[in-house]
Amino acid sequence: MTGDQQPFHPTSKLTERLDIDFALQAAGLGVWELDPLTLQVLLDDRCRELYGLKQGNQLSYKQLIQYIHPDDASRVDKAVQWAMTPESGGVYDETYRLIGVDNEAFRWVRFQGKGYFTEDGKLYRFAGVGQDVTQQVSAQQRIEASQQQLLTLFEQSPVGVAIIREENLTFEMANPFYGHLVGRQPDQIVGKPLLEALPELAGQGFDELLKNVISTGTPFIAQEVAVDLIRHDHLETIYVDLTYQPLRDEQHISGVLVVATDVTQQVRSRRAVEASETQLRSLVDSAPFPIGVYIGPQMQILLANQSIMDVWGKGNDVVGKSYKEILPELETQPIFAQIMQVLTTGQAFHARNQQVDIVVDGRLQSFYFNYSFTPLFDADGQVYGVMNTAAEVTDLIQAKQALEASETRLHSIIATAPAGMGLFVGRDLIVDLPNQTFINIVGKGPDIVGKPLREVMPELLTENQPFLQILDDVYTSGKMFQSFGSRVDIVQHGIMTHNYYNITYTPLRNDQGQVYAILDIAIDVTEEIKARQQLQEVEATLRGAIELADMGTWELDMISGLTTYSDRLKHLFEFTQDYIDREHLYNPIDEVDRARIMEAVAQASSPDSDGLLDEEYTVITQQTGRQRIVRAQGKVYFDDQGNPIKMVGSMRDITEERQTQLALEQLVQHRTEELAAVNEELAATNEEIAASNEEYAALNEELEEANGLLIRSNDNLQKFAYVASHDLQEPLRKIQQFGDLLKTRFDASTGEELVYIDRMQSAASRMSTLIRDLLDFSRISTQQDTSISVPLNAIVDQVLTTLELVIAETNTEVKVGLLPTVTGDASQLNQLFQNLIANAIKFRQPTTPPLIQINAYAVLATDLPPSVKPTRAVRTYYRIDIADNGVGFDEKYLDRIFQVFQRLHSKSEFAGTGIGLAICEKVVANHGGAITATSRPGQGTTFIVYLPT
Numbered sequence: 001m002t003g004d005q006q007p008f009h010p011t012s013k014l015t016e017r018l019d020i021d022f023a024l025q026a027a028g029l030g031v032w033e034l035d036p037l038t039l040q041v042l043l044d045d046r047c048r049e050l051y052g053l054k055q056g057n058q059l060s061y062k063q064l065i066q067y068i069h070p071d072d073a074s075r076v077d078k079a080v081q082w083a084m085t086p087e088s089g090g091v092y093d094e095t096y097r098l099i100g101v102d103n104e105a106f107r108w109v110r111f112q113g114k115g116y117f118t119e120d121g122k123l124y125r126f127a128g129v130g131q132d133v134t135q136q137v138s139a140q141q142r143i144e145a146s147q148q149q150l151l152t153l154f155e156q157s158p159v160g161v162a163i164i165r166e167e168n169l170t171f172e173m174a175n176p177f178y179g180h181l182v183g184r185q186p187d188q189i190v191g192k193p194l195l196e197a198l199p200e201l202a203g204q205g206f207d208e209l210l211k212n213v214i215s216t217g218t219p220f221i222a223q224e225v226a227v228d229l230i231r232h233d234h235l236e237t238i239y240v241d242l243t244y245q246p247l248r249d250e251q252h253i254s255g256v257l258v259v260a261t262d263v264t265q266q267v268r269s270r271r272a273v274e275a276s277e278t279q280l281r282s283l284v285d286s287a288p289f290p291i292g293v294y295i296g297p298q299m300q301i302l303l304a305n306q307s308i309m310d311v312w313g314k315g316n317d318v319v320g321k322s323y324k325e326i327l328p329e330l331e332t333q334p335i336f337a338q339i340m341q342v343l344t345t346g347q348a349f350h351a352r353n354q355q356v357d358i359v360v361d362g363r364l365q366s367f368y369f370n371y372s373f374t375p376l377f378d379a380d381g382q383v384y385g386v387m388n389t390a391a392e393v394t395d396l397i398q399a400k401q402a403l404e405a406s407e408t409r410l411h412s413i414i415a416t417a418p419a420g421m422g423l424f425v426g427r428d429l430i431v432d433l434p435n436q437t438f439i440n441i442v443g444k445g446p447d448i449v450g451k452p453l454r455e456v457m458p459e460l461l462t463e464n465q466p467f468l469q470i471l472d473d474v475y476t477s478g479k480m481f482q483s484f485g486s487r488v489d490i491v492q493h494g495i496m497t498h499n500y501y502n503i504t505y506t507p508l509r510n511d512q513g514q515v516y517a518i519l520d521i522a523i524d525v526t527e528e529i530k531a532r533q534q535l536q537e538v539e540a541t542l543r544g545a546i547e548l549a550d551m552g553t554w555e556l557d558m559i560s561g562l563t564t565y566s567d568r569l570k571h572l573f574e575f576t577q578d579y580i581d582r583e584h585l586y587n588p589i590d591e592v593d594r595a596r597i598m599e600a601v602a603q604a605s606s607p608d609s610d611g612l613l614d615e616e617y618t619v620i621t622q623q624t625g626r627q628r629i630v631r632a633q634g635k636v637y638f639d640d641q642g643n644p645i646k647m648v649g650s651m652r653d654i655t656e657e658r659q660t661q662l663a664l665e666q667l668v669q670h671r672t673e674e675l676a677a678v679n680e681e682l683a684a685t686n687e688e689i690a691a692s693n694e695e696y697a698a699l700n701e702e703l704e705e706a707n708g709l710l711i712r713s714n715d716n717l718q719k720f721a722y723v724a725s726h727d728l729q730e731p732l733r734k735i736q737q738f739g740d741l742l743k744t745r746f747d748a749s750t751g752e753e754l755v756y757i758d759r760m761q762s763a764a765s766r767m768s769t770l771i772r773d774l775l776d777f778s779r780i781s782t783q784q785d786t787s788i789s790v791p792l793n794a795i796v797d798q799v800l801t802t803l804e805l806v807i808a809e810t811n812t813e814v815k816v817g818l819l820p821t822v823t824g825d826a827s828q829l830n831q832l833f834q835n836l837i838a839n840a841i842k843f844r845q846p847t848t849p850p851l852i853q854i855n856a857y858a859v860l861a862t863d864l865p866p867s868v869k870p871t872r873a874v875r876t877y878y879r880i881d882i883a884d885n886g887v888g889f890d891e892k893y894l895d896r897i898f899q900v901f902q903r904l905h906s907k908s909e910f911a912g913t914g915i916g917l918a919i920c921e922k923v924v925a926n927h928g929g930a931i932t933a934t935s936r937p938g939q940g941t942t943f944i945v946y947l948p949t
Helices: 020-027 045-051 061-065 070-083 134-156 176-182 206-216 264-272 277-285 306-312 334-345 394-416 436-442 467-477 526-548 567-573 591-604 655-689 694-725 731-745 753-782 792-802 804-809 826-842 891-897 916-926
Strands: 030-034 040-043 058-060 091-099 105-117 123-132 160-165 170-174 220-231 234-248 253-262 291-295 300-304 349-360 363-377 383-392 420-425 430-432 481-492 495-509 515-524 551-557 563-565 612-620 627-638 644-653 788-791 813-816 821-824 851-860 876-884 930-935 941-948
Touching: 030 045, 030 105, 040 045, 040 061, 045 123, 058 061, 061 070, 070 091, 105 134, 160 176, 176 220, 176 253, 206 220, 206 234, 206 253, 234 264, 234 300, 291 306, 300 306, 306 349, 306 383, 334 349, 334 363, 334 383, 363 394, 420 436, 436 481, 436 515, 467 481, 467 495, 467 515, 495 526, 551 567, 551 627, 563 567, 567 644, 591 612, 591 627, 627 655, 731 753, 788 792, 788 826, 792 804, 792 813, 792 826, 804 826, 821 826, 821 941, 826 851, 826 876, 826 916, 826 941, 891 930, 916 930, 916 941
Parallel strands: 813 851
Antiparallel strands: 030 040, 030 123, 040 058, 091 105, 105 123, 160 170, 160 253, 220 234, 234 253, 291 300, 291 383, 349 363, 363 383, 420 430, 420 515, 481 495, 495 515, 551 563, 551 644, 612 627, 627 644, 788 821, 851 876, 876 941, 930 941
């Protein structure tokens, strides 16, 4: 005993004999007191432990509040303030959470207290007790969660569920789906007896079945039960899989759990095909919604509908057997532990898209389900079973997996595709999943994802670019759009570019078939388009050259026998039809030449020949019957088996040439005869004066020598006529030679004949230069040997030597810096620099001596201007500048100067064919580089050549 304790007295009251501290300890209570004046709180050891305080039994009320969970602190403070007022009666009772030093809630406590007031209402004492109620609160929370889960399952169950109590068969509960089945809202039937809520059930026996379940305790399970119900204001027969499960309290059956699955559609479908036993069996064996009920620790199967038995792959003898016996393969799978957890904890379990492996037909197979395990409680609140509902989603999961795999493949394809690919999502065309090629095309950097296309590429809003409207039409109509070689004006890295693309806009649809995005595929075909344009220009040039050469083209299809020809040949032969068939092919040919030409065509069509045709013959025109002499040249093309497919060639009217040749031959013959006559006369004269004097003899020798010269001249004329007659692809040289003859004949003329002859020869000379340049251009296009190291300083030295005469005549100054050695073709590079330097001299200022400066330095590929696109990609390039102080040009014509036959000045100002710079571009392209220029009118030009290092 201590000094504070009183000795035990046997007559003391029982409460006085009990030690108060022991009583508080036994009850788990701590004591606290709040001083109303100082607001200091005194805690005993138990209260201090509740708050998690390690030492110190006294602290301020403000400090103490900080140990209360923030969500509860305001409520507790208000309760304390209220209890400290006389109106409250001094009663204080609050349950709340405490937090530790890490600001995490760690226990629930209940603090009770009493405020004591003086007669004038002043608080003089506020004290009470506190205890740990964490376990009680947690238990209550679990109960509430279980009830809420059960209620949620009940409300959301896709089968009709209702509870009917024994007394008057009154509906106690009904979920929405049950209300849907019977054609009522749940609140229209809950609280009413069965036949009052559903009077149409009278006489159908359901009330008797319910009474029997209640009286016997035997569940009633039936499939495809016909029920006549008033639904949608008229009597309708539906069919349900029906289960009446008795509900028991401690002493007797208090009601029935009704589970109804609507199988109306299945029954009606089965009855519609009643004649087919196979289809009937399929419909009977199928059920719309798997459901099962398992009882006790052994999980005895109390209820299993046909649908769940189908899932298990078992017959109708599963009821009464244990879950483990029917499905032993599930014992090691999570689903078995989940059921046991529900039986143990009483908490429902829901799973979505869960894989379950079941032995079906003797083989373990994988299925996917959305399933729920709901605890069933007896009257004592103890879990006695589990209700299992499930929906098979195997097809959905497999489809989803296939879709995800497809999307993964799509993402991979988009990311690695050489074409620009990206998605435009929604009506606003939000950019999504762009690959690097697409980002490069847009030219705005990688942060374009998530932005509308009109914001990313505002340049598409201009009137001449229809792509935003086309995308909107695709989104609206759901029809794919394709275009090929479309020009798109894009601001790439701040510079407007004009490139060409093959574009495909493909609408993407969701599960409802609605367009939700557009897949954009863009393939840059700028180089192909420009090459095609250049090819078309070259073809046009060649056609022009063919026209100038007075030639036509033809093609013979060896299979169909049809021959097509150009308009010039159509005009030559006076044809009105567009083609000629095999039967009439040789009709226009003169009979004298016809057999020979047929034989020549047959010979050229033989696989053993070289396939070449080169013949001259006479044709009779179709309309007027005129005779024309033509020269036809062609080549036969064979397939892989050596069979002739087609013959393609050209034809030229050489009638005038042959007439000129004939005239020349006649002229030669006439002059020969004249010379012979003169020779005879001279011989006679020589004989007469031979004896006269030696002077005549010397004169005779001179005449004989002159006669020899004339004979040689005649021989040369004959050779010229021979060469001219065989048309060595030099019709222009003949024109020039004929012009010389005409100038000799009209040497003494005072009229305009010589002016016309000079103009003709000048035109022939320009045409000769043009053809030579075209041959050079063609040779550069087809002959490429760029594998030799070539020092450019040596190339420039050779060019300056070649041009030294014109350099001296024009007083040109050329400054050459240190140039690199590149891998290439020396002759082509020589032609490149010769054209550029000659070009700079030709386009000089009339009053200023030309100054040409040539320098070079290395640049990184990343530093190239966007408009410069070398034909071979390397890390660094040599930049070679050829700058002059000539007349210059407007840079808006930059794209034209490198095209064939494009001129910025008239021929009267500066001579030339317009092919030189096209040759330069072709040489640079053959070497993997690019060429461009900068210039201003009157301020000179700088041609910039980029060659790989």
